[in-house]
Amino acid sequence: MTVLFPLLEAPDDRVVLRVGELTLTAKELQRRCIAHARALEANSIPRGAHVGVWTQPSLDTCVALIANAATGFVTVPLDPKLGPRELGHIAADSKPVVTVAAEPDAVKGKLAGVPTLAVTQGEVDGVVQWREADRAPLLVLYTSGTTGLPKGALIAASSVAFDLDGLAKAWAWTHEDTVVHALPLFHVHGLVLGLFGALRAGGALHWLPRFEPALVAQAFSARRSMFFAVPTMYHRLSEAAVRDPSLVAALQSARVLVSGSAALPQRDQLRLEQLTGKRVIERYGLTETIINTAVRVGTSFPPGSVGQAVDGVELKLVDDARQPTPVGSMGEIAVRGPNVFLGYLNRPDATAAVLDADGWFFTGDLATIDDAGHVRIVGRRATDLIKCGGYKVGAGEVEAALLEHPSVREAAVVGRPDPDLGERIVAFVVVSGAVEPKHLEDHVAALTSPHKRPREVHVVAELPRNAMGKIVKSRLP
Ligand code: MLC
Ligand code: AMP
Numbered sequence: 001m002t003v004l005f006p007l008l009e010a011p012d013d014r015v016v017l018r019v020g021e022l023t024l025t026a027k028e029l030q031r032r033c034i035a036h037a038r039a040l041e042a043n044s045i046p047r048g049a050h051v052g053v054w055t056q057p058s059l060d061t062c063v064a065l066i067a068n069a070a071t072g073f074v075t076v077p078l079d080p081k082l083g084p085r086e087l088g089h090i091a092a093d094s095k096p097v098v099t100v101a102a103e104p105d106a107v108k109g110k111l112a113g114v115p116t117l118a119v120t121q122g123e124v125d126g127v128v129q130w131r132e133a134d135r136a137p138l139l140v141l142y143t144s145g146t147t148g149l150p151k152g153a154l155i156a157a158s159s160v161a162f163d164l165d166g167l168a169k170a171w172a173w174t175h176e177d178t179v180v181h182a183l184p185l186f187h188v189h190g191l192v193l194g195l196f197g198a199l200r201a202g203g204a205l206h207w208l209p210r211f212e213p214a215l216v217a218q219a220f221s222a223r224r225s226m227f228f229a230v231p232t233m234y235h236r237l238s239e240a241a242v243r244d245p246s247l248v249a250a251l252q253s254a255r256v257l258v259s260g261s262a263a264l265p266q267r268d269q270l271r272l273e274q275l276t277g278k279r280v281i282e283r284y285g286l287t288e289t290i291i292n293t294a295v296r297v298g299t300s301f302p303p304g305s306v307g308q309a310v311d312g313v314e315l316k317l318v319d320d321a322r323q324p325t326p327v328g329s330m331g332e333i334a335v336r337g338p339n340v341f342l343g344y345l346n347r348p349d350a351t352a353a354v355l356d357a358d359g360w361f362f363t364g365d366l367a368t369i370d371d372a373g374h375v376r377i378v379g380r381r382a383t384d385l386i387k388c389g390g391y392k393v394g395a396g397e398v399e400a401a402l403l404e405h406p407s408v409r410e411a412a413v414v415g416r417p418d419p420d421l422g423e424r425i426v427a428f429v430v431v432s433g434a435v436e437p438k439h440l441e442d443h444v445a446a447l448t449s450p451h452k453r454p455r456e457v458h459v460v461a462e463l464p465r466n467a468m469g470k471i472v473k474s475r476l477p
Contacts, residue, residue: 036120078111334362407433
């Protein structure tokens, strides 16, 4: 079995991490990982313990995430913008023994009963047991469902290693590549692909703590760059590139442009291709399975393809009874392979609902697969799941937050097509008294997290209901 990050066993003097003006060489990163492990040991925290990482944008956050993974602690990433309810739920469910933060003061009063340590700054020479790519948990990643509070997906180190190696093969990803991305570090995309992927390949990461087209334009200085982004970012880049030749040149200089987390609209794909002469390649994944399919670099692919199965991943399309659909017809994607998660933390019921005894994980995504194995996503089983800017949001979570407002009597939330966000969150509410829609938007942003806020709130006299009294969302205006 190999270690998760071979680079840390024999580090050199190459810069492997860049955040703003700050950089770390592989040797410096290795010594910071050892310092981190020593600091946790000094606090009697055993390997395998759940350690929260407050993912505020900084180089220290990247170090804590890598060091936890590399030296055997299980990371629970904590988005600093989580509302009090979700943060409380995640802490109670995952029970981190400690949280590490670049600025511990920012956590003060937010995580009752969980001590906070500052990310260790020093560098220590020495020997540590580097984490192997074994089948034990590496991450607890919280993901939304249609209703209820988010569930913690337990991701094994072996799943991450397997999947990243498959992608390295698909994209000819080597130690010579520098990944550039501006994604948050608490989801699969930015954390597993962007941060762990760069390190496992033995290459470098240039992380932009904030997405802004002008910053992206300046970030491609390496000889071989790979850019990872969600479709909303590509949409904004394509709009900005029309007026910014330096951005066009930057995107042209990238070896590969990869999109994922939501469908890349053909309009943005074509606009970028016209501007740069390059086609963005897509890959498709989920928190629970990391990446399932990827377009191979240097191959031709049909429009809308999210690629073929990653090597070693099995795919099938099934009907409502989970039986294979006839060849050539649409069905729900089921996935089996070493990439599939271990289950949801403390939720055997929810795990059993998506993972069968033969190891098939049912994604809820509807697709077709052509003769060459190219997968095209055509929809989603649950209309109550919304993908907004690449974030998954359950309509039920937003409805529950709205209903906590004293003036809201009834609420129904849907996703509506949006050229920038993919889907925008739209709420219909029945209220008592007068309440400003913007006020309700802010209420949801504060109670949950800002990306879950409705972008439109409509006050209506009543919600459409069927004879049983159930809200019929398809009849909303
Ligand atoms: C806005 N803000 C508010 C607010 N309205 N704060 C409080 N109250 C309100 N009412 C704040 C936000 O927090 C944010 O702050 C800023 O204002 C802008 O907010 P926004 O409008 O929501 O951001 P936007 O510019 O639209 O963001 C677009 C985006 C973002 C593309 C940058 O959506 C994003 O980062 N998406 C990535 C999602 C992702 O990584 N998904 C991967 C899931 S894994 P501030 O300080 O933050 O600027 C997965 C598997 C796979 O899907 O296959 O990959
Ligand atoms: P999450 O639970 O946040 O990890 O989101 C996973 C979901 O994102 C999948 O179930 C898909 O619906 C969606 N998704 C990810 N990648 C793509 C893609 N390339 N095209 C379309 N949808 C995608």
